[in-house]
Amino acid sequence: MPDTMPDADLEPAGTDRAGTAPVGTADAGAVEGRPATPDERASMRLLGVVGGLVLAVLAGFGLGRITSGGVAEPAPLPAATGANAVHTDAPGVAPHTHGGTSGGTSGTATGVTVGGNPAAGDVGGLMVGSADFRLVPAETGFPAPAERAPFRFVIQAADGTPVTDFAVVHDKRLHLIVVRRDLSGYQHLHPELAPDGTWSTELALPTAGAWRAFADFTATTATGAQVATTLGVDLSVGGDYAASPLPAPAPKVTAGGFEAEMAGTPALGSVQPMIFTLRRDGATVRPERYLGAYGHLVVLREGDLGYVHVHPEEQLTVDGAVKFWLAAPSKGRYRAFFDFQVDGVVHTAAFTITIG
Numbered sequence: 001m002p003d004t005m006p007d008a009d010l011e012p013a014g015t016d017r018a019g020t021a022p023v024g025t026a027d028a029g030a031v032e033g034r035p036a037t038p039d040e041r042a043s044m045r046l047l048g049v050v051g052g053l054v055l056a057v058l059a060g061f062g063l064g065r066i067t068s069g070g071v072a073e074p075a076p077l078p079a080a081t082g083a084n085a086v087h088t089d090a091p092g093v094a095p096h097t098h099g100g101t102s103g104g105t106s107g108t109a110t111g112v113t114v115g116g117n118p119a120a121g122d123v124g125g126l127m128v129g130s131a132d133f134r135l136v137p138a139e140t141g142f143p144a145p146a147e148r149a150p151f152r153f154v155i156q157a158a159d160g161t162p163v164t165d166f167a168v169v170h171d172k173r174l175h176l177i178v179v180r181r182d183l184s185g186y187q188h189l190h191p192e193l194a195p196d197g198t199w200s201t202e203l204a205l206p207t208a209g210a211w212r213a214f215a216d217f218t219a220t221t222a223t224g225a226q227v228a229t230t231l232g233v234d235l236s237v238g239g240d241y242a243a244s245p246l247p248a249p250a251p252k253v254t255a256g257g258f259e260a261e262m263a264g265t266p267a268l269g270s271v272q273p274m275i276f277t278l279r280r281d282g283a284t285v286r287p288e289r290y291l292g293a294y295g296h297l298v299v300l301r302e303g304d305l306g307y308v309h310v311h312p313e314e315q316l317t318v319d320g321a322v323k324f325w326l327a328a329p330s331k332g333r334y335r336a337f338f339d340f341q342v343d344g345v346v347h348t349a350a351f352t353i354t355i356g
Contacts, residue, residue: 123329124230125214125307132158132221135231137213138198142205143238149203151191153233155215157222162197167218167226170291174217177298178203178235181210181305182243183335186348188296208239212305230307246302246333249352258285260338260349266328268355274310276338276349277321286320290341295322299353302333328355 128135138152155163155174166173176199178187184207191201205211213235218228252261257280264274276295278285287294297310306329313323322340334353339346 123301123306123308124216125212125232126304128231128233130229130231132227133163133219133229133231135215135233137233137235140233141236141238145206145208145237145239147204147206149205150200151203151213151235152198152200153191153213153215154197154199155217155219155231159222163219164193164195164197165220166193167220169216169218169228170293170296172291174199174215176201177214177216177307179212179300179305180207180244181212183246183300183302183305184244185211186298186335186337186350188298188337188339188348203235205235205237207241208237209241209243211235211237214307216307216309230309232305232307246335247350247352249354253349253351255349256342256345256347258342258347258349260340260351262336262338262349262351264326266326266334266353266355268328268331271325271327274324274326274336275317275321276324276340277319278340278342280342284320285342286316287322287340287342288344290339290346294340295324296339297324297326298337298339299326300335300337301329302335306330328353331355 134156136154136156138154142149155166157163169175172190173193174191176187176189176191178189179185185204187204189201189203191199193199199215203213211234212232214230214232216230218226221227251263252259254260259279261277261279262274263277264272266272266274274297276297278287290296293312294316295312297312299308299310300306301308308326308329310324310326317323322338328334332355334355336351336353338349338351340349341347
């Protein structure tokens with residue numbers, strides 16, 4: 001509110017909006033043109049005391065909300081915790097909440113809040129279990145590299161029973177991310193859920209060594225709450241392992257015949273925009289909607305493979321680019337996997353990010 005009101009709102013002192021003497025300027029000892037009785041005078045004094053107390057409380061509340069600079073202090077963002085703190089949202093908005101209902105076609109259950117404070121530095125996927133759920137794979141060891149390897153797993157509730165009630169998030173009830181420990185071989189899969197709670201899919205494990213599988217889902221706990229969670233488990237493929245070096249950071253990469261450009265500088269402790277532009281033969285290409293959005297971005301940290309799933313803006317920029325918001329959890333090197341769809345075909349552009 002400005003320090004002074006507009007001139008049109010100024011009125012002669014001692015009058016109200018109707019042009020009569022305002023309340024409080026008349027003789028406090030008169031009531032409707034006659035002298036007030038002792039009881040009426042006592043009632044008036046009581047009302048005056050009560051009114052003064054109310055004004056004092058309101059004034060104290062207002063002063064408590066003002067900082068030394070005279071600006072109302074914003075409410076702190078809730079801290080992100082545990083396996084659920086894996087999503088980053090645009091600044092100036094509430095933590096990411098999913099709409100829709102369990103079993104629907106898009107979104108997820110109403111009231112599910114993911115993330116909290118994106119600058120808190122939390123990542124997901126580091127644990128095989130949380131307070132509410134546990135990822136239990138049927139197999140974790142594969143004898144040799146294979147282009148098609150069956151993979152089955154169950155998400156167990158805290159009491160050990162298989163979970164079957166999953167909310168639909170980005171058009172799917174569960175997103176399975178698989179990558180080798182050296183951050184190569186990225187895959188974004190959507191397993192099928194059997195009535196008994198078993199998820200099944202086929203993995204591409206073409207090279208020997210250590211791999212990591214992440215299950216990103218929203219499910220119902222025993223108390224009926226919807227909880228968004230990312231759990232991770234190690235996989236191993238037999239044979240001689242040779243780690244691939246992480247590619248050097250570059251703003252432009254190629255994927256499926258497209259040039260993908262990443263613009264933006266992630267920073268510790270603050271959410272920064274990351275903009276991805278696609279070009280083909282020098283012309284900008286607008287991606288199609290894929291899984292309910294114009295793109296998906298998974299960021300994995302080198303070393304422990306800390307997992308951050310970054311949500312995009314609802315619409316493309318005026319230039320046809322996809323904008324995400326990212327808060328770097330810590331210093332180090334990261335691999336950012338940008339999934340996009342053009343002409344009905346999904347491609348992945350991978351970028352290396354260094355946070356100093």
